[in-house]
Amino acid sequence: MREIDCEVAGARLLRWYDAHARAMPWRVGPADRAVGVRPDPYHVWLSEVMLQQTTVAAVRDYFRRFLARWPRVEDLAAAEDAAVMGEWAGLGYYARARNLLACARAVVRDHGGQFPKTVEGLRALPGVGPYTAAAVASIAFDAPAVVVDGNVERVCARLFAVQTPLPAAKPELVRLAGLLTPDLRPGDHAQAMMDLGATICTPRNPTCGICPLLGLCAGQAAGAAAELPRKLAKPVKPVRQGVVWVLQRPDGAVLVERRPERGLLGGMLGFPGDAWDGGGGPAPVSANWTDAGEVRHTFTHFHLQLRVMVATGAGNPERGGFMADFRPDDLPTVMRKAWDAATLRAVE
DNA sequence: CAAGCGTGGGG
DNA sequence: TCCCCAAGCTT
Numbered sequence: 489m490r491e492i493d494c495e496v497a498g499a500r501l502l503r504w505y506d507a508h509a510r511a512m513p514w515r516v517g518p519a520d521r522a523v524g525v526r527p528d529p530y531h532v533w534l535s536e537v538m539l540q541q542t543t544v545a546a547v548r549d550y551f552r553r554f555l556a557r558w559p560r561v562e563d564l565a566a567a568e569d570a571a572v573m574g575e576w577a578g579l580g581y582y583a584r585a586r587n588l589l590a591c592a593r594a595v596v597r598d599h600g601g602q603f604p605k606t607v608e609g610l611r612a613l614p615g616v617g618p619y620t621a622a623a624v625a626s627i628a629f630d631a632p633a634v635v636v637d638g639n640v641e642r643v644c645a646r647l648f649a650v651q652t653p654l655p656a657a658k659p660e661l662v663r664l665a666g667l668l669t670p671d672l673r674p675g676d677h678a679q680a681m682m683d684l685g686a687t688i689c690t691p692r693n694p695t696c697g698i699c700p701l702l703g704l705c706a707g708q709a710a711g712a713a714a715e716l717p718r719k720l721a722k723p724v725k726p727v728r729q730g731v732v733w734v735l736q737r738p739d740g741a742v743l744v745e746r747r748p749e750r751g752l753l754g755g756m757l758g759f760p761g762d763a764w765d766g767g768g769g770p771a772p773v774s775a776n777w778t779d780a781g782e783v784r785h786t787f788t789h790f791h792l793q794l795r796v797m798v799a800t801g802a803g804n805p806e807r808g809g810f811m812a813d814f815r816p817d818d819l820p821t822v823m824r825k826a827w828d829a830a831t832l833r834a835v836e
Numbered sequence: 837c838a839a840g841c842g843t844g845g846g847g
Numbered sequence: 848t849c850c851c852c853a854a855g856c857t858t
Contacts, residue, residue, distance in 0.1 A: 540855045541855055541856090542843080543843095543844075546844065578843075579843075580844090581856085582842075583840095587856080587857090614857095615857090617855055617856045620855075623854070635854085638852085638854075639854065685854085693847085787841075787843085788840070788843090821843060
């Protein structure tokens, strides 16, 4: 680790942010900010939960749709579970959607509809961890919280030339991020760090030549910025095989089941199938099943080769139930792929 | 505390 | 095509 002038770095970063901050649906524009307008805590919280492990590009439209459908935290708290899960479909990490709803209800029930203003208060809410608590506290409430996400870790590892690999380096990187965090405009500082990591101090091919911290960065000076942060090698993903059964009734209703709250795709709609352990399994109902081909999908920790069986029929299924107002948009992506394969097959 | 948990885009 | 990985949280 090398020492740098944190005051100068912080000042340069804010100046850069004022000139280059990207417009986002959840951000307050420069004009409003100059007049002292603070971002709505509900908007900040909603965007930060969506942004967990998810790119800005992927979040934009989801954020707009959620806000249009549930303009206030009270509206979200009153929503049906299935409506929220369906609106979240495709965004991934579905525990976030379940926690989102639980959090909105806790804010309304336990806090009179007002988000807690402290890191500790926020941290106690479902789905709010160290990062999100600090982000909401600083961005929405101007608290000098230390915000550390993947971007901040990378920027700090390079700026201070930290050689320790992640995740062991995490505590040290949190300490260094704290040295950089100013008392004034901590929320803008946090967003500046993340914008810098997303646009200039990128994981690969960082554009050090246009970096506002050029000249202060120990990693760049050592010609090793792109090599940092060091990380432990990741294990290879196993390949798993499974089958799903897509059954459409003559009247158009589709056989689906609500997946268990816990585990993979928890709480989401899906088609009946096996455990994706290669064991296969019986069809949920007797019908004239045909093979609609294989769908490939990669999850966080395994690759899936999914056999899609399709039929038209009725009967009393052993699992799930027929849904009349079925909408493919409510499905998680892997299930939507299966639906696409099944319907494409049916058209032929 | 290591493991489980999605998805789409970029190199 | 494949690997990397992104504004993490929970258990």
